[in-house]
Amino acid sequence: MADQGQSAVVWFRRDLRVSDQPTFLAAADAADRALGLFVLDPVLLKPSGGARLTFLYGALRALDEALGGRLLVVRGDPAEVVPRIAKAVDAQTVHVAADFGPYGARRDEAVEKALAEAGRELVRSGSPYAVAPGRVRKDDGDPFKVFTPFRRRWADHGWRAPAETDADTLTWIDPPQKGVPIPADEKVDAELPEPGEKAALRTWREFLDGVVDDYGDARDRPDRPGTSRMSVYLKYGCVHPRTLLADLAAKRSTGADTYRTEIAWREFYADILHQRPDSARKNYDRSFDALPVESGKAADAAFEAWKDGRTGFPIVDAGMRQLRAEAWMHNRVRMIVASFLVKDLHLPWWWGARHFMTLLVDGDLASNQHGWQWTAGSGTDASPYFRVFNPITQGERFDPDGAYVRRYVPELADIPGKAVHQPWTLRDGIPEGYPEPIVDHKQERLDALARYEKVKSARR
């Protein structure tokens, strides 16, 4: 089928791996040689914090190595770069995994159009999801707005087995031109996970052989390594969720079920963002536009205290400091600090969401923005408005010995046990250097409930 000597381009984006790569199979069908390409797109690089850039560069180095040092890295606008490279290697087809993000989808349309003008084709094979956004639909054809029925239909829909590919599926050609070197790591203080496909599979194997069966409970304990740590690898496609689902299918534990549900959440939020690209920046439920939020100098000061981990609430401060130290935060603690920003400080959820996206190594637009909206109550299937996390109760329940707090808040390192969650009750007073609580939680909870009344009356 392929003409002798025909080549194709495999344009990598959020699929920095060689196993389970449908694009490789499609490219092998179309041609007998391929060029591996990655485009450093300033539009995407600019809002990425140093942690994500550093991880990305590391993953690119790992991919380049897997391709025998033949990955071409070019900087520029993909709509200009991709057609130029395709022409240089005389490729009829450029192969990608479909992107369903607000920017990615527009970018791909522009690239597709530019390629078509030169008689070339952008071929989409697969996506970063087990089920592509837009596929899971109700009987009447409309998209789901509630998670649980989505998950049921999603599981019924099913997914393909992992594509059997590796670096040798294609013959990689030498780049026709010199690209740019993969940039050096950004200056990041945080300790980052090891980038790349091998690290992803090793991390997954550890989880699968270890805590997965106990995941249902263990995942809520920030003081213990009970989570999979796969988020960053999924974000950059160092592993495909299909691979994880195939391994989970062999497990028959509730822990494995719970983990499968977490993957479903990732797919649900990608689907929602696909339906409603504006929901990355605006309230999914627009009646929440009526929620009164704080602004001005006092709000800015409170926001700074939150970002710095100096709110005087130990579990909140520990989380915010873990974010700076590791460019990652335990999921349970993400909910606690988010609830605190939105319901104790009465600040807009998107302030917090933006801060997360700046620092998180695993920052994914769909999951991050909709996770925040869930906490704020403005999202799909949102938390009932009266559900306000109590940072002390949450700390005592999920960090019962206080080990998590002591690990990240050195001022409190000498306080034993769960007393660490309420340093203001200590006989000797709050340890030097640690702040007083910046708000009275009980008071702010009532204030939050009053503010939500405004949303309710705006609906009428």
Place this chain on the structure above:
DNA sequence: TTTTGAGTTGTTCGA
């Protein structure tokens, strides 16, 4: 079209 059942992650209060 109408009806019915259900909806990630919590807190507080009173018995």
Place this chain on the structure above:
DNA sequence: GTCGAACAACTCAAA
């Protein structure tokens, strides 16, 4: 200390 109920009403999904 433990336990169950209240906290509201609405929208969604499916029969």
